[in-house]
Amino acid sequence: MSTSEKLHFPVESLNTLTRHPHPSPDRQKHAKVSDLSKTGMGLLETVKGRWKQQDKVAPSTVKPQNCHRIVVLGAPGVGKTNMVRRFLGEEFQEEYEATTEDFHRKLFHVGGEMYQVDLLDAARERNFPAKRRLSILTGDIFLLVFSLDDKESFSEVRELLSEIRHAKSKLVKSKRKVRLPVVVCGNKSDLDSQRVISRSDITAALTRDVAFFETSAKRGTSLEAVFRELATIGGLPDETGPSQHRLVSMLTYQSLCRHGATPCATVDPLARRPSFGSDLRLVLGSSTKSKPERCQIQ
Known part of the structure; x- marks a missing residue:
């Protein structure tokens, strides 16, 4: 039996539906197409219903204090994307490709609590100081990456550290020194023979309030x-x-999330980078409130 024969209704059923005891071939064909169209529309509505159900999930139920944005900064080609991939639970990608997807959201359920971690790879903003500064102002945690075989990439990280320190000092009005929420990674430690930056150079350049790791993505x-x-x-x-x-x-x-106790996480496939307008409103609002009343990343 062919595929088309399996999909078509018997002629007797069509006769009853159309009220024509001896339907013409054209009328039979029209009835078959009509019924198939109704079946297809039914399937489409079912799929759309599932999508709507998925959209109702619950990033919106995450408590504001459990929402965090990690901003990833550094020169091109130092391994930022692969470090993000590792955090998302993906495999290392050997071939280098310029970053095209710069925003990711990972949702966690741990100990009965929900957490939201947004990762923003700000590589595209490298040559746009105003946009980069806005991303810094809205970041909660910073991951700065340089390559141990590239001195210029390390110089860029040092400049970024100064920029973050300056920007955050404007938002946090405190007389005591606040630890920078920064982790610095000297990546590509597997290329030891090509290394041009020594550990002593790094420790001399970084302050004690910055965590440093030598890594290999x-x-x-x-x-x-x-x-x-x-x-x-x-x-x-x-x-x-x-x-x-x-x-x-x-x-x-x-x-x-409803029934399980084991720590789990998922990557939100529908997450999109917040607009610069919403980021700007967030910054302006945080300057007048000590604690935001809503999740910082919407």
Whole structure:
């Protein structure tokens, strides 16, 4: 039996539906197409209903204090994207490609609480100081990456540190010195023979309030320690580390949030970078309130 024969209704059924005892071939064909169209529309409505159900999930139920934005900064080609991929639970990508997707959202369910971590790779804003400054002002935690075989990339990280320190000092009005929410990574430690920046040069350039790690996004060297430090700075549970939770689909995540106790996480496929307008309103609002009343990342 052919595929088309399986899809068509018997002629007798069509006769009853159309009230023509001896329908013409053209009328039979029209009836078959009409019924198939109704079936297709029914399937489409079912799929749309599932999408709407998924959209109702619950990033909006995350408490404001459990929402954090990690801003990733550094020169091109130093390994920022692969470090983000590792955090999202993805594999290392050997071939270098310029960043095209710069915003990701990962949702966690740990100990009965929900957490939202947004990762913004601000590589596209490298040559736009105003946009980069806005991303810095709206960031809660910063991951700065340079390559151990590239002195210029390290110089860029030092400049970024000064920029972050200056920007945050304008928002946090405190007489005591506040620790910078920054983790610095000297990446590509696997290329030891090509290294041009010594450990002593790094420690001399960085202040004690900045956490530093030598990493290899390719081999996974020290990445777990980096993610643990990011969690500590942001007040997140250790289970947000990629090896400490189960990565599941969005629908499974919804179910586990209601019934499961095991730490789990999902990557939100519908997340989009907030507009610069909403970021600007956030900055202007935070300057007049000590604590925001809503989630900082919408």
